[in-house]
Amino acid sequence: MTQNALVLGGGGALGISWEVGLLAGLLEEGIDTTEAQLIVGTSAGSVVGTQIAIGESLVELLAEQVAPDDGRIGALIAGSEPAATLQLFTRWAGIEEVTPEVRREIGEMALGAKTVSEPSWVEYFEGRLDGKAWPDRDLRITAVDCDSGDFRIWDRQSGVNLARAVASSCAVPGLFPAVTVDGRRYTDGGVRSGTSTDLAKGFDSVLIVAPIGARSEGIDPLLGRQARQEASALRAAGSRVELVFPDAGSLEAIGLNRMDASRRGLSAEAGMAQGRTLAARLAESWAKAAAA
């Protein structure tokens, strides 16, 4: 049996909206990516991937995105200091190649940043995931150990609470608190790669949804380069790979602040339009893999 993998990358609150919209647009055209045999989630992608894996429908996920903002994301961000966050992101954007040393450096900055408290942060995800446990399917969530710089992949065998795993993956350095698991503190999996598509090695068909990487400023060039390199490596190993960044319409909808909760509906709608267009191209590789 051939296997499909869905790789959902990081991209902030609006990365979530755009990814949900994109997958809903694909579903409208008859491509159900939620049935993938593997879901890899990084940061924003860990939220969407987990919600899918625990059985929430794309209608429910999309409804969440087009409903009025409850203000919670804004409240969580309010615990951080914009100047310090900007400093960290400037350093991150200047990285040529992501090595364990660089990850440790970002991890250290993350630990030193002023943010909302860790319990408040984790509680947000417990609410969002409704206290659900790991699903009985292959869901992999990425994080980075702040002190060692090591890459960490959470799955149902890891023994970590699901909400805590997602909270760690979403812990954007400088913006949100590192999350403690077994005495070690973890930051956003995006510090290693916005997508970590290498985790889908060996799968026949791989769809990479990458909210970050299409712009020419900030961390986009670095994460875009990582995503393209990962995609090439998988293609070279024999996978059919579709790498999707936001198109012009989606970039305009998302705007420059990926945490601007007031643009969730717009971003989701732009994602939907892009998903409907993408469907024709994806139909071949994805459907073939599912039917073979």
Next chain:
Amino acid sequence: MRAELGIGVAPVEWRHATTRDIDSIAALHADSWRRNYRGAYSDAFLDGDVLADRLAVWTDRLTSAQRQNHCTIVAECDGGVVGFAHTIFEHDPTWSALLDNLHVTHELKGHGIGTRLMAETAQTVIERAPSSGMYLWVLEGNIAAQAFYAARGGICTGHESSEPPGGGTVTGHRYVWPDPSVLFGHKWL
């Protein structure tokens, strides 16, 4: 009804439809079906008789002697109909009032017209029968519309197949508001 929610510079007026609206409502209805029901309704119907079909239906609805059993609210902007909601009261013993059609002109989607039409409809339904619920059908493949209704408190209570105008089979999902008042006086508006 009140005139609020300006689109650009022109305000939108919310009022009950009259026989003078037959042509514009039928045209908007046909255009919306052509854009959104492709694949569910037959191409032959959408490319052929849809406008004549809608004209016949709206002529009947807006001149019917049974008008007290249903109501049509229109959104008018700059002299043109930009959206409408048609509701049949006490349509179903379990689910009560049926919001049979809700359409907004393609160019003005995303401005809250559909949300406001639902609120005006809910208000009318409750004024008529305070304990009435409200429901509607969404095509199975229309994920965006399902999310729109779910985000506004609609609960999906099942699905049924039926034959659409022009023939064939479509599956609809039933979205229900046991208390339609959640749709007005709400953070949406």
